[in-house]
Amino acid sequence: MRAPAASDIAAGEVLLSLENVSLSFGGVRAIRDVSFDIKKGEVRAIIGPNGAGKTSMLNVINGFYQPQQGRITFKGRTRSTMRPYDAARGGIARTFQNVALFKGMSALDNIMAGRTLRMRRGLLWQLLRVGPALKEEIEHRERVEEIIDFLEIQAIRKVLVARLPYGLQKRVELGRALAMEPDLLLLDEPMAGMNLEEKEDMSRFIVDVNEHYGTTIALIEHDMGVVMDLSDRVVVLDHGVKIADATPDEVKRDQNVIDAYLGVAH
Amino acid sequence: MRAGRNASAPEREDAVAIDAIVQADTFPKLLIHHARVHAKRPALRHKDLGIWQTWTWAQVHEQVRAYAVGLHRLGLKRGDTIAIVGANRPKLYLSVMAAQTLGAVPVPVYADAVADELSYVLAHAEVSFAAVEDQEQVDKILSVSERLPKLTMLVYDQPKGLREYDRKNLRSIDEVVAEGRAALKQDAKVGEWLDREIAAGKGSDVSIILYTSGTTGQSKGVVLSAKGCIDAARDTVAFDKLTDKDEALAYLPIAWVGDHYLNYAQQLVAGFCTACPESGETAMADLREIGPTFYFAPPRTFETMLTRVMIRMEDASFIKRHLFHYFIGVARRYGEKILNGEHVPLHGRLMYWIGKALVYGPLKNVLGLSNVRVAYTAGEAIGPDLFSFYRSLGLNLKQLYGQTEAFLYVTAQPDGQIYADTVGPAVPNVDIRIADNGEVLFKSPGMFVGYFKDDAKTKEAMTPDGYVKTGDAGFFDQKTGHLKIIDRAKDVGKLTDGTLFPPKYIENKLKFYPNIREAVAYGDKRDFVTAIINIDLTAVGSWAERNNVVYGSYQELAGHPLVYDMIAEHVADVNRSLVADKVMAGAQIKRFLILHKELDADDGELTRTQKVRRGFVAERYAPLINALYDGSSEASISTEVTFEDGRKGVLAARVKIRDVATVPVPPTMDKAA
Known part of the structure; x- marks a missing residue:
């Protein structure tokens, strides 16, 4: 189900990269100077406490928000502005935190x-x-x-x-x-509000989509067990700042991440 | 074939083929027969990607040959056992045929069995191969593979998720078929060899091993011979006049004797078409699309169907609702009489005819029962009202009695002799005897050879003169000559005052209410009868919606005081009907409770065929049962529950107990009897 344009990029190479992206709404700085990349064929998780800027990040990727600064390169093409329609054309599909069906x-x-x-x-x-x-x-x-x-x-x-x-x-x-038939599938909290059995089913489908169709997946999820099991690499955001970017195991041990989630005495 | 006039060759072939069906003593030989005689007739159907696909007998025959050769090349040989695990999918039925073509023995296993149960059967049957549906089953088997030293190869139907797996012991069925097909094409000797293998099959060979669902303890492997299976199927195909024009929907678990009998043995004897549903959940919709002519369902399915109809009628518009209830009343009065060919006044016929056009016809169509010529129910007693409801609609619903050890049929009701409380006379060629203790004994063409690797149990199940003990208590009805089954012989108990207590009889009365999904009655060696009740989430949920009862979970709904009130009324109704029968008047239900969770086969509370394991439930909920008898109004219970993947959790609850008014027993009038 890969679109022809993506087949130019071999698995493991960078499909999408964000460089120094910043996004603010008036005085609120939702994303501050964040850089990371998504490699073709991987499952990439974006995690962080509430209000960390995760959904904003997805909205930037699929062109719903225009970042004030930074560059986004998708399938080798660097873009300045893009509308969601163009993103969809370009091979980015997504699901929403609150189901948005007809x-x-x-x-x-x-x-x-x-x-x-x-x-x-x-x-x-x-x-x-x-x-x-x-x-x-x-x-x-x-x-x-x-x-x-x-x-x-x-x-x-x-x-x-x-x-x-x-x-x-x-x-x-x-x-x-x-x-x-997207090249990049963005999942915004695919398991929110599900019971254990539904979560297991959904996890299986995500893995299957990734393996069977070879679709690259970026997902936001709160259930840490799910994130650790599914993803190849994890980006951690806190207050719009990237505080970690590593494999699930490394992230689990990262002191910054632990502090961000559990809070720390200042 | 001798050289002769060409014109007569096909005729002679036909004659040979017709001969073959009389003589065929194994299923592969029957398949050859149909491939010749019914080559272009449909044999299997399956809905795939939303469209019904059909295989003719010729195509099935070709596939099975290729598949058999492929399996042989992987090492499957005569006498080996091969597990069949999955839902009703054509490739699994082909797996059974292919295995039998090689003289190997298929062992179907319940697809929803957890890994532990699965490994017991697979290890006991010493399977060397397994044909499975999908990744879920592959994972399950791989997770217990260290307990299955003899297992060498897994073949699967659906490739999803299996791409990254180690291919050493894993093949897709398509690959195996393709390989076999190539081999057959390359070398004519392979085909000849296969013909010899088929010819070498004898009627006395083991055809299949079916594991019982295990109502009582560990499941046993029932060994059936090819000739036994075919002879039994021939008798019933003739009894119900089934032909190659018939059609059935295979939706029952393939590990259950009923499925192997109805949708495989009868299919291969009569040459009719078996349709496989798209998925487990679509069976009801597929039923409607296929419109089978032969239909079998356990009472529970008929119950569910009726519940669904009733719920939808409650939500229907005023006019429709009244029309429905009025004509159902007409059907109750005249429908069964018309079906039985009894005398009905002209205006009755007229009203029934209008009802048929307005209500019964459309209703049967919605249920997918329009084309049904013969329908059976068995497995448990069916509520008389439920039974006559379907019959009054004009559905030729009949009852049969049987078991795995008999290869299903022991008795069946012939057309026109239908009673709600009997299971019919013995099927042709079956001999029934009632033992002194009331146990039903039988001897039949399809009866089993023995339990696999368990001579002690086999001996236990047989009388010295070769009759099989059913374990059920029953008697022949004087008036009709039909067999009546009371209960499992060992389940019929007595209250302390000596009153007869047949638990299933009481449970069935309770279960006739759509709101009650399952009931378990206790009373043996007790002072009075009590019941544990499971509500039906669909029916009670819909009732709750209409009555503004708010609930968050099954547990909350089950414990709701208004739900208790409603169920208490049902129990009181049952008590009233028990009083009507003077033997049963003493067995009225005094106290009951609604269980906070659904009884579930995963927790061992039901068998895989959805029968309650009364003893196990009693043990598991001992605190609740004590509370039922010690007069307390509430009890705490915490039980371990098993999730579908085998993990466990703990469910705790406080369950309320209700007293029910009983009807005073009228003074016994022995003189009248």
Whole structure:
């Protein structure tokens, strides 16, 4: 499911890098001079206490926020400004902290919506649903069915998303992101509000996506067990500043990280 | 074949093939027969990526041959055992056929068994191969591989997540089939060798080993012979007039005798098509799409279906609700009589006919039962009301009685002789005898050869003259000549005052209420009867929503005073109905409690076939049962629960206990009897 542009970059090389990125909202400095990179094929975790700037970081990566300073290089191209639409075109997909699905649509239609950017025929063709447009829709449906099979949500294919339990909504949202066949998948707290069993299922799906499709994943997560198990490398933010960037084991032992999480007497 | 006129060659082949079905004494031989006679007829279906895929008998035959050759090249040989672990997927059914083609013995295992249970069966059966569904099962088997020294090879159906695994002892079924196909193509001798292997198979060979679900202790491996399986299936295929035009949906666990019988043995004898659902959760929707003509479901499934219908009707509009209830009333009055061919007044027929157009037809369609010609239920007693509900809709639902040791059928109700409280007369060629202690004994064509590696148990289960002991107490009904099963022989107890106490009889009465999912009654050697009740989350949850009862978890809902009130009413109803039967009047339920968690097979409280293990539950919840009898109004309990991955946690709760009013027993009138 790799887009052709990303195949130029070999696994293990840098897919996305951020250099000295700073972002402020008026007087609030959400991100201060942060640099790190994401290598192709890895699972990269971004962690930190509440308000550390994690979600802002994701929003910068997918172009929702424009940083005041710094450079972002994605697939070898350095960019100054980018809109979320361009990011999506470029192969970045994401899920949201609070599920952002089309509630009145079925799970299937939601995931089909993830294919929008890959539809070649225009609106009129698609409305007519004949000839080449129909053929194209069938091709897309096939890819979507593969994803449905992959995420084991066959039983809810035709169910309205609003009627699904939270854990399944999260899975549908992951499905929609996967339907874009992204090079980089951003997951904003994929396990928030889940019970233990749902978390285990989700962890397995994340690992499977990474292994099976070779998708590079950047995720924000609060559950430390999950982060330590899943990720290859971890960036730790605190008050917008990067305080550590290493493997899970090293991060666990890092004094700065421990202080940031547990607090320290000043 | 001798040289002759070409025109007669196909005819002669047909004659040979028809001969083959009469003579075929193994399943691989039957497969050859169907590949010739029903080559283009569908044999297997499976919904994949949202679309139904169909394999004809010719295709299945080709795949099985290639698969068998592939397995042989990996080292599987005659007499070896191969575990089959997973859901109802075509490739697992093909695995059974391929193994039998080589003369190897398939051992299906319950897919939801935790690693510990799995390793017991696999080790006991000494499997050298395992054909499994997916990564989950591969992981489970690998986690206990040190206990399975004989296991040399795993083959799997779904590749997801298995890419990075060590390939030394791991192959995908597709690879194995492809390899076998290449070998068959390359060298004609391979095909000849395979033909000889099939021909070498005898009816007396072990065809399959089915492990019992273990209601009582450790599960036992029931060894069945090829001829036994086929003879038994022939009798029932003839009994229910099944043909290659029929269709069934395979959704029951493949390790259960019922699935192997209904969806494999009968399929290969009659040549009908077995459809596999897309996934476990879609079975209900798939049922509707396939519209099977032959359907089997345990009472619990019929219960769940009815519960779901009732809930949806409660939420339906006023007009629909009234229409539904009115015509269900009509069906109750006339439906069964019409089905049984009894006399019904003209206006009754007319009303039923309108009801059929407006309610019963659409309802059966929604449930996927429109095309069903023969439906069976077994495994447990079915509530009479539940039973007649489906029959009144025009569904030809019948009861059968059987067990793994009989290769399922012992008795079955013939069309037109249906009673809610009997299980029918003996199936043709089955001989039944009632022992002096009331235990049902039988001798049948499909009866087992013995328990695998356990002669002592085999001897225990047989009478000296070769009858099998069922362990169930029963008697032949004078009026109908049908067998009636009361309970497990050892479960029927007595209260201290000598009143008869058949726990299952009482539990079944309770379970007929949609709000009650499971009930366990106690009373043997006690002063009175008590019950532990499990609420049905779907039904009670929907009730809670309509009545503005707020709850956060199963535990909270189960302990809610209003839920207790509702269940208490049901229990009082059951007591009233118990009084109607004078033998049972003394066995009314005096006290009950609602358990804070659902009884679960993972915790060992139910068997894998969802039957309550009464003894185990009694032990596990001993403090609660003591409290039921010592008069206290509350009790604390903390139990260990097992999660699906085998990890354990502790669940603690305070459970309330309720007293129920009992109906005074009317003075006995022995003279009347």
